[in-house]
Amino acid sequence: MDRGSSRFGYAELIVTSVIWGVTYVLLKYALSYLDPQEIAFSRFLIASIFFVPLVLLIRERYSFRESLILLALALTGVLSYQLLFIYGENGLSAGDASFIVSLEPIFIVILGVMLKEDRLTFRRFLGLFIATVGLIVLLKPTGLKSEEIVSAVLVLLSALSWGIFTVIGKDILSRHNPMNVTGYVSILGAFMLLPFAFPGLHVLFSTRNTFLIISLVFIGVFATFLGYYLWFDGLKKVDAIKAGLTLYITPFVTVISASFLIHEQMQWLTLIGGTIIIAGLIVGG
DSSP, X not given: OOHHHHHHHHHHHHHHHHHHHHHHHHHHHHTTTSOHHHHHHHHHHHHHHHHHHHHHHSOOOOOHHHXXXXXXXXXXXXXXXXXXXXXXXXXXXXXXXXXHHTTHHHHHHHHHHHTTSSOOOHHHHHHHHHHHHHHHHXXXXXXXXXXXXXXXXXXXXXXXXXXXXXXXXXHHHTTSOHHHHHHHHHHHHHHHHHHHHGGGHHHHHTOOOHHHHHHHHHIIIXXXXXXXXXXXXXXXXXXXXXXXXXGGHHHHHHHHHHHHHSOOOOOTHHHHHHHHHHHHHHHHO
16 A cells, blocks of 8 residues: 555545544534434435535446445445434433544454454554543543433444444445445435435424534535545545544544533543544554
8 A cells, every 4th residue: 555645545534533523513513403313314415415416427337246335334334323323412412422432443443353354553552542541531431321321322333333334345445436435325325314304304404593504514515525535535545443543533623612612511631632642643543
């Protein structure tokens, strides 16, 4: 793998994680007005507006096996991940939800090693360990209430779903254009989400809340259209374990964004934890 290309891919993944850090806060805000399935559908509907012409422009042929992989990617990275995470976040703070979902790198490591897709080198293990310590310092995940346990489990399952999505997506990216793959996955995902969102579509399309509309557009354009493409394009250039490591920066961005946008409390340990996470990214990268 070209070293310059690998560095650019790593940068793409970090940018994606920053965008998703802000997205978790906007999702929390949107949940005050819309149901989880309506939010999930809206983001992929908006993204598909951009993806459809690109898929028609970048034509590629897929074998039957590859078509099944695309369906599996839409199922794990869109349908199950989105619904599990948004339903789970509905019962948690943005910070707690971001912490739990950011355990994704651990699932990526386990699945990658089990399937022999990646090797866990000492440097990657050290970077993962340092970043995990930073994550614990950042969010101190010890205060979950009993009524939040179900929500936490849903978010944890969404992290597992994303880990599966990342590992199985690596193979198809070696043979196909990331924009085309991302487009098909997003469009298929929108169709999968439609039955869940259908009963509340009138609420979604009749909203007049300006900040809610801005939030949905940001989530659809930047977090979904741009974010999913950058993730797949970066994943094509970087191995899955190294890619997963970049997700640790997401909760750092989430906590900072939540303090400004929805006034969730931020403590001084945030900066210490964030610094440790960044150190882990540097070591593991």
